[in-house]
Amino acid sequence: MKLEIGNFLIKDVIFGEKTMFNNGILTINKEEAIAFIKEDEHITDVDIVIAKPGENTRIVPVKEAVEPRIRPDGRAVFPGVTGDIEMAGSGRVHALKGCSVLGVGMHYGSFGDGLIDMGGEGAKYTLFSQLINICIVADTDEEFERFEQQKKNTAIRMASHKFAEYLGATVKDKEPEEVEVFELDPVIKRTEEVNKLPSVVLVMQPQSQMEALGYNDEVYGWDMNKYVPSFMNPNEVLDGALISGSFMPCSSKWSTYDFQNFPTIKELYKEHGKSINFLGVIMSNLNVALEQKKRSAIFVAQMAKSLGADGAIVTEEGYGNPDADYILCLAALEDVGVKTVGISNECTGRDGASQPLVTLDVKANALVSTGNVSQLIELSPADKVIGELQALARDGLSGGWSYDEILGPSVREDGSIIMENNAMFCGDMIAGWSPKTMKEF
Amino acid sequence: MVKEIERAGIPVVLLCNLIPVATTVGANKIVPTISIPYPLGDPGTSWETQWKLRYHRVGVALDALTDDIEEQKVYKVKI
Amino acid sequence: MKKAIHYINQFFAGIGGEDTADYKPEIREGAIGPALALSSMLNAEITHTVICGDNYMGSNTDEAIKEILSFLEDKEFDIFIAGPAFQAGRYGVACGNICKAVKERFNVPVLTSMNEENPGVEMFKKDMYVFKGGKSAAKLKDDVKVIASFANKILNGEKTGSADKEGFFPRGIRAQVWLESGKTGAERGVEMLIKKLNGLPFESELPIPKQDRVPVATPIADLSKAKIAIMTTGGIVPVNNPDRIQSASATRWGRYDISNVDKLESGVYKTIHAGFDPAAADADPNVIMPVDAMKTYLKEGKFGALHDYFYSTVGTGTTQAEAMRMAKEIIIKLEEDKVDAVIMTST
Known part of the structure; x- marks a missing residue:
């Protein structure tokens, strides 16, 4: 399977007469764009705001991030979501690099939403401070969940996917500045040179723990709570086969942008043919009941073994009880002789002195840690807020609170904030971006 | 929590679904439940079915309080 | 200038070996023995040295601590340093005990140093900074240097680094660090896997901690x-x-x-x-x-x-x-x- 990603490097995003891409500048006709987003009647109010790196701007509650893309051949960028369901992972896709479309609540947040600071001390806590963010700031008619802590956020999330494709259309017929090629030969039809290298699978555990549908990550538009692990080509992941959901505490989240650019996949590609034979992705899931967790671990271990994997990287989109899925999977692989490395964050408590994962197993002896979800973060006021700052304290974001007898509320009168890393938007960068680790002090 | 209570010399039984979490944390007497959101009654089944399951597993937990064990034990349940 | 007080045993005070291990606590002005090496590197004056026999501390711990705390009651000091104790078990435990008591009573930073074989490490590493020391007094200078450079950071109000960087035993407190190398999680993960596949040594970023067990409470009889x-x-x-x-x-x-x-x-x-x-x-x-x-x-x-x-x-x-x-x-x-x-x- 061969995928070409044609990159267009974005230097600036501005509003103007005509929505177009020219010389690194993406121009958006705001009126037309708003009209496009409002085609979904569930969007009752919407504004588009551009946030740039270095600005003293705070964005909250952020629900989703998507890289603007288009397929020159007319297939949907997110098959089964923004258009007809067709196989992803091959052919050509065009991407606007250096920017993302953010889905932001105009007022209300939910458990899985996050915060982004574009400048100052807070910028280091999320990758998205380095991108030009085109924020869809919207309110919806989803009254059934307006005051719920858990929200599906369907309208805003879908708007982000559609709008990303809408902006991608500006480069549909243009020649990209660079083309990245991702190609893997069929597993049993590789050259001798590649075959003699240790073979490796990537095991991904996307968030799928809500039994009610509509909150989980989706694969080809299918809710992953109703899914068992299967083998996928990494190109499918890079090419829009998966979209993010709306459930996990935000620093542990994989946004759709993360799936589209999954650094661990890219790193495995880099070593493919040099030091490893990258077989592909075993796409697993995260479960609620122990029996389900064990079943998925069995599926994964069997597939890895049958594919002839010598090694595996396991990575989870979550913390807390998903650690049980993560550790079970690592142990199940080790038990069948597959050498493993895990990539995840940890929850070592605000004091840093608690058990880092809820289950532990000495078989998990090679782990990368990308951060502590409960580390406290205090940030000074920002000049500008996109969205609504109170959402952090009021709406039950995983890293915010309205009341604490010692720390006070998350949002203070002067606009300064105190929060747990939990609510930093994709803050632990588990997809592989994280320059953070955990050390003993 | 469980460990502190046991440390205080009060026998305690933990009913939970994630047995690996309980064994890692160091609970000594563990009775399995059926899931995280509904440990003792699957809302997809009738109230009678849920009740039978709950009554049974709580009964197993009560009996476990009297069990003289040397090390960590996960109790078997019938329903 | 900031002030420090140092704790050593009878042997390092030059009083004697095993035959004098019952030596009762005393406090002397100025630096003695290892403190001389320490004072040359420390940004503080070692105003006093506390001396106590290892056996006395071991068999009369409460009394010894009480006496020593009473010596310190009227002293001004910014930091308290004990040892280094190397592999000497009783000395290590004594350093740990007195540091813990001083920290609780006076709330000043306390530092000590021991060899990893010293039983005092397991007992006290969560309560204080225990630096990784050599096996014997031959390493005195090196060990003291490590302690002094960390102590100076504390005395100067500078930020201190992680356990592996500073050289103390992990205290069970974990915190986020932005790697200077900028190496991403993906890079570290793939690198670790390649090492593991090739049988090369690798270092987990999350070592699985030892489990803490509680004895089973007496079951209900009736x-x-x-x-x-x-x-x-x-x-x-x-x-x-x-x-x-x-x-x-x-x-x-x-x-x-x-x-x-x-x-x-x-x-x-x-x-x-x-x-x-x-x-x-x-x-x-x-x-x-x-x-x-x-x-x-x-x-x-x-x-x-x-x-x-x-x-x-x-x-x-x-x-x-x-x-x-x-x-x-x-x-x-x-x-x-x-x-x-x-x-x-x-x-």
């Missing part, structure tokens, strides 16, 4: 006479959540009277736990806190009495320290009512 309490970490509370228990990283708990009900009614109780879909528990809170089953068993005479309250908090993200504190607060209530045993549910 259930029909036992008073039992029920608890949950599943966040079942009255619908208005009167104790404002947090839905994650909880620091609060509540107890709610169930003496006059046969079960927990939907609409009266709900769950505030944010880690799962609350629908089932909101519809029937007994699926998490089985008051109905407990009341039925009580009527049937299976056990003697049910404590009047159930206890509730939320487990997700709650630190072990907070959980321990909450448990201790709850245990007081249980003991007041002579509760014999506990049934706990978690989600």
Whole structure:
């Protein structure tokens, strides 16, 4: 399977007469764009705001991030979501690099939403401070969940996917500045040179723990709570086969942008043919009941073994009880002789002195840690807020609170904030971006 | 929590679904439940079915309080 | 100039070896023995040296500590340093004990140094900075240098680094670090896997800690006479959540009277736990806190009495320290009512 990603490097995003891409500048006709987003009647109010790196701007509650893309051949960028369901992972896709479309609540947040600071001390806590963010700031008619802590956020999330494709259309017929090629030969039809290298699978555990549908990550538009692990080509992941959901505490989240650019996949590609034979992705899931967790671990271990994997990287989109899925999977692989490395964050408590994962197993002896979800973060006021700052304290974001007898509320009168890393938007960068680790002090 | 209570010399039984979490944390007497959101009654089944399951597993937990064990034990349940 | 006080044993004070190990505590002005090396590198004046025999400290620990604390009562000092104790077990434990006491009483930074073989390391590394020292006094200079450079950072109010960087034993406190190399999680993970596949040494970023076990409490002899309490970490509370228990990283708990009900009614109780879909528990809170089953068993005479309250908090993200504190607060209530045993549910 061969995928070409044609990159267009974005230097600036501005509003103007005509929505177009020219010389690194993406121009958006705001009126037309708003009209496009409002085609979904569930969007009752919407504004588009551009946030740039270095600005003293705070964005909250952020629900989703998507890289603007288009397929020159007319297939949907997110098959089964923004258009007809067709196989992803091959052919050509065009991407606007250096920017993302953010889905932001105009007022209300939910458990899985996050915060982004574009400048100052807070910028280091999320990758998205380095991108030009085109924020869809919207309110919806989803009254059934307006005051719920858990929200599906369907309208805003879908708007982000559609709008990303809408902006991608500006480069549909243009020649990209660079083309990245991702190609893997069929597993049993590789050259001798590649075959003699240790073979490796990537095991991904996307968030799928809500039994009610509509909150989980989706694969080809299918809710992953109703899914068992299967083998996928990494190109499918890079090419829009998966979209993010709306459930996990935000620093542990994989946004759709993360799936589209999954650094661990890219790193495995880099070593493919040099030091490893990258077989592909075993796409697993995260479960609620122990029996389900064990079943998925069995599926994964069997597939890895049958594919002839010598090694595996396991990575989870979550913390807390998903650690049980993560550790079970690592142990199940080790038990069948597959050498493993895990990539995840940890929850070592605000004091840093608690058990880092809820289950532990000495078989998990090679782990990368990308951060502590409960580390406290205090940030000074920002000049500008996109969205609504109170959402952090009021709406039950995983890293915010309205009341604490010692720390006070998350949002203070002067606009300064105190929060747990939990609510930093994709803050632990588990997809592989994280320059953070955990050390003993 | 469980460990502190046991440390205080009060026998305690933990009913939970994630047995690996309980064994890692160091609970000594563990009775399995059926899931995280509904440990003792699957809302997809009738109230009678849920009740039978709950009554049974709580009964197993009560009996476990009297069990003289040397090390960590996960109790078997019938329903 | 800032001030330091140093602790050493009889041997390093030049008083004598094993035959003088019963030497009682004394305090002398100025630096003696290893402190001389230390004072040349330290940004503080070592105003006093405390000396105590290892055996005296070992067999009369409480008294020795009391005496030494009384010496320090009228002294001004910014830092307290003991040892280095190398592989000497009794000396290491003595350094640990006195550092711990000084830290508790005077709230100043305390530092010591021991070899990894020293039993004092396991006993005290969580309570203080114990630096990784050599096996014998031949390493004195090196060990003192490590202590001094860290001590100077503290004295100058500079930021101190991680355990591996500074050279002390991990204290069980983990915190986020932005790697200077900028190496990403993906790069580190793939690199670690390639090393593991090729049989090369690698270092896990999350070493699996040793497990802490508690002895099994004496079982209930006669259930029909036992008073039992029920608890949950599943966040079942009255619908208005009167104790404002947090839905994650909880620091609060509540107890709610169930003496006059046969079960927990939907609409009266709900769950505030944010880690799962609350629908089932909101519809029937007994699926998490089985008051109905407990009341039925009580009527049937299976056990003697049910404590009047159930206890509730939320487990997700709650630190072990907070959980321990909450448990201790709850245990007081249980003991007041002579509760014999506990049934706990978690989600």
